[in-house]
Amino acid sequence: MRKVDWRIIIGVGIVGVVCLVWLLVTGGLIWAALEEPDREAVINAVGPRVVLLVVMWAVSLAAVGAVLRQLVAYFMTAPARLAEEAQVLLGTDVKRRLVAQGSVENRRLTDLFNQLVEQREALRSEMDVRVQEASRNTEMEKSRLAALMSELTKSVVVCNLDGRILLYNNRARMQFRALSKAPGVAGGAELVGLGRSIYSVFDRKLVTHALENIQHRLQRGAASPSAQFVTTTHAGQLLRVQMAPVRAVQSPDGAADIAVSNDLTGFVLMLDNITREFEADSEKDRVLYSLTEGSRAALANAQAAVEVLEYPDIEVEMRERLLHVIREEIQGLGKRIDEMQTSSTNNLRSRWPLEDMLGADFIEAAVRRIETSLPVRAEWDAVDTSLWLKVESFSLLQALVHLSSRLNIECGVDTVQLRLAENAQRAQLDLLWTPQTPDIKAMMNWELEQIRSGSETLSLTVQDVLTRHGGDSWYERDADGVRAFFRFLLPLAAPQEELASATFLRNESRPEYYDFDLFQSSEQSRSLEDRLLTELTYTVFDTETTGLNPAGGDEIIQVGAVRIVNGKLLQQEFFDQLVDPKRTIPAETIPIHGIKPEMVKGQPTIGQVLPAFHTFAQDTVLVAHNAAFDMRCLQVKEKATGIVFDHPVLDTLLLSAMLHPNQESHRLEAIAERFNVTVIGRHTALGDSIVTAEVFLKLIPLLAEKGILTLRQAREEAQKTFYARLKY
Numbered sequence: 001m002r003k004v005d006w007r008i009i010i011g012v013g014i015v016g017v018v019c020l021v022w023l024l025v026t027g028g029l030i031w032a033a034l035e036e037p038d039r040e041a042v043i044n045a046v047g048p049r050v051v052l053l054v055v056m057w058a059v060s061l062a063a064v065g066a067v068l069r070q071l072v073a074y075f076m077t078a079p080a081r082l083a084e085e086a087q088v089l090l091g092t093d094v095k096r097r098l099v100a101q102g103s104v105e106n107r108r109l110t111d112l113f114n115q116l117v118e119q120r121e122a123l124r125s126e127m128d129v130r131v132q133e134a135s136r137n138t139e140m141e142k143s144r145l146a147a148l149m150s151e152l153t154k155s156v157v158v159c160n161l162d163g164r165i166l167l168y169n170n171r172a173r174m175q176f177r178a179l180s181k182a183p184g185v186a187g188g189a190e191l192v193g194l195g196r197s198i199y200s201v202f203d204r205k206l207v208t209h210a211l212e213n214i215q216h217r218l219q220r221g222a223a224s225p226s227a228q229f230v231t232t233t234h235a236g237q238l239l240r241v242q243m244a245p246v247r248a249v250q251s252p253d254g255a256a257d258i259a260v261s262n263d264l265t266g267f268v269l270m271l272d273n274i275t276r277e278f279e280a281d282s283e284k285d286r287v288l289y290s291l292t293e294g295s296r297a298a299l300a301n302a303q304a305a306v307e308v309l310e311y312p313d314i315e316v317e318m319r320e321r322l323l324h325v326i327r328e329e330i331q332g333l334g335k336r337i338d339e340m341q342t343s344s345t346n347n348l349r350s351r352w353p354l355e356d357m358l359g360a361d362f363i364e365a366a367v368r369r370i371e372t373s374l375p376v377r378a379e380w381d382a383v384d385t386s387l388w389l390k391v392e393s394f395s396l397l398q399a400l401v402h403l404s405s406r407l408n409i410e411c412g413v414d415t416v417q418l419r420l421a422e423n424a425q426r427a428q429l430d431l432l433w434t435p436q437t438p439d440i441k442a443m444m445n446w447e448l449e450q451i452r453s454g455s456e457t458l459s460l461t462v463q464d465v466l467t468r469h470g471g472d473s474w475y476e477r478d479a480d481g482v483r484a485f486f487r488f489l490l491p492l493a494a495p496q497e498e499l500a501s502a503t504f505l506r507n508e509s510r511p512e513y514y515d516f517d518l519f520q521s522s523e524q525s526r527s528l529e530d531r532l533l534t535e536l537t538y539t540v541f542d543t544e545t546t547g548l549n550p551a552g553g554d555e556i557i558q559v560g561a562v563r564i565v566n567g568k569l570l571q572q573e574f575f576d577q578l579v580d581p582k583r584t585i586p587a588e589t590i591p592i593h594g595i596k597p598e599m600v601k602g603q604p605t606i607g608q609v610l611p612a613f614h615t616f617a618q619d620t621v622l623v624a625h626n627a628a629f630d631m632r633c634l635q636v637k638e639k640a641t642g643i644v645f646d647h648p649v650l651d652t653l654l655l656s657a658m659l660h661p662n663q664e665s666h667r668l669e670a671i672a673e674r675f676n677v678t679v680i681g682r683h684t685a686l687g688d689s690i691v692t693a694e695v696f697l698k699l700i701p702l703l704a705e706k707g708i709l710t711l712r713q714a715r716e717e718a719q720k721t722f723y724a725r726l727k728y
Contacts, residue, residue, distance in 0.1 A: 007072055012065040020057070078102025079109075080662040085674070086113050088660075091702045094676045095121055155271035158246065161264060163198045163207065175273060176201065179233045182612045185577055185604050190615035193573040195537050195565035197619065198269070202241070206231055210243045211267060218245065218262045230274070240272040291336045298329040356493040359387035359420045359427065362396075366418055369397050370404050373454070378404070381419035381432060389427050390493040391469060395451075399462045402451040403431055403486055412436055419485070426471075427492050432478075432485040447473055528621065528648055529712040533700050536711060538564040538650075539617040540693035541575070542685045543630045544593040546585050550633040555581035556606055557595050559613055560685025562693050563620065567700075569693050575616045576686040578603040593683050610634070610643045617647060621711060625668045625692045627651040648711060652692055654718035655699050659706070666723065671695050
């Protein structure tokens, strides 16, 4: 649907009316000067041809319209577009040359704009270099902190006093996603994120109580107060939380020293998931209770039986029955002791610090360790690079080096291979070699020897190391009898989170898991409508569907979204989920979105995806390009899912049309080109969301230049545009 240019219609109408009036006046004057016979002759000549005159008049108007259209485009539209594009360059950091259009004067003006832009960019580049030099130390400190936080093995979350997350590390990211009620949907992305409320996971009263305790202790003069509490999550996980304060920093005017005050600006949470630990303790308590209380009756029965057996005249039948009682009670007592021993062993094993490690990384480390420690060449054999191990890598590597050393010394082996595969829910790690003697099995008792590493002898044996891992080992030969190997069975770890979608995201050297500017934000009491656009948090989203008629049965097959917090696009926090539509995907739509039926088979249904997406978008403003279509797709599912998206909505299509009414197109690609935004992943839900988000960030300062500062103003002005009439 193209926008109607009323200037051309009005111009053609004016020209038509003027021509008509001129013809009527001219005709009237001629008519007055004619004699009666001449008038009759004119009527006879012109009367039958009045329709032709009207048609010619209309044709002349069409020609006028065409000419007027060219003149408007040449002398009016081209300067207006130049002004809009110049406004984009002035109000944003877009760098591009303007294309000359229209009259000679307009083209000359475009060249002057381009020269001014080049001068500005040169000055800006020079200023950027100076700013970077001045802020290099600050950036280095921030990078060090980000690196430290990212690599910590403990879950750390920092919040401001509103409970908004302003920093979290990678371990916290994975732990929060494990707390999701729907971890299969978009990896549980709805819980973690900068600017998101910590109270979506924790009870607000519990956190507030701990914070009050810290504040009271600070006021009493405590130097480093902290608080601890244990809580359960919505997903049923048990968390142990330690809270520490983030105190305000004050620098007196003119003083170089910085003082720490007792005023709080936020708090740090360190999280431990103690669900398994609690379960282990509960099991231990159960076994202890069974051993004590259960044994009390057994001992009483056995004691009573022994006392009766002491009678000299007891009958043989009674003696056998009492002996049977004693045997049963002793067997039961022994069984309970064995159970407790097993439980204690498992508990001890669970406390051993096993860490998740990619199997390929372990093989690489083993090869490097063997070759640097021994005159033995180590090689990769068949290694399943997708496997993750749960190991204590240091002692396990020493065990492999010990066995390789024994093979080298005792058997003359100078080359070993390492093989890794999955075997019945466990990892199968093989140390292979080609034996020089037909049968060396009799020599293989090295698992029970103390591990020797260089000149040192450890207290551990290979078998001890495997016991700590809950593993096992044995000696075996390949089926062809050529090679022999030690086989280790080791525990597998769950595969670590892989972010496939990040392959088309613009990756920085360090994930954006922090935003200290959020320390300065505070929850506003006023409604979202009256808040500044620069203060709001946005969820920019897009949907891919089986067709363009959601009310007629077309279904959502993909939902993608990213978040904008504090004026920054968070590229590491996204929602990307395929949806099983439970219907066929028309073949003609597949080349557009690239989603084939086999890709959505087995994926969550829309009833599972929408609740998670609703949580992901909680307390934010929804943004989309041509949002009417996407919102319609969500609205038709309200009845079936019970999920209502009543968020305020902004549409980049309407905002662009309102800001730049003279542009030929407001398609997402055209706007992205205008703002110099690189389009990657077009017609994928996540890819379009990212492009829309970058475009929206460019629009905000241009809206401010027009005096549109709040969400209410933006929505009201957007509804006045021609494109606001689109319905689905």
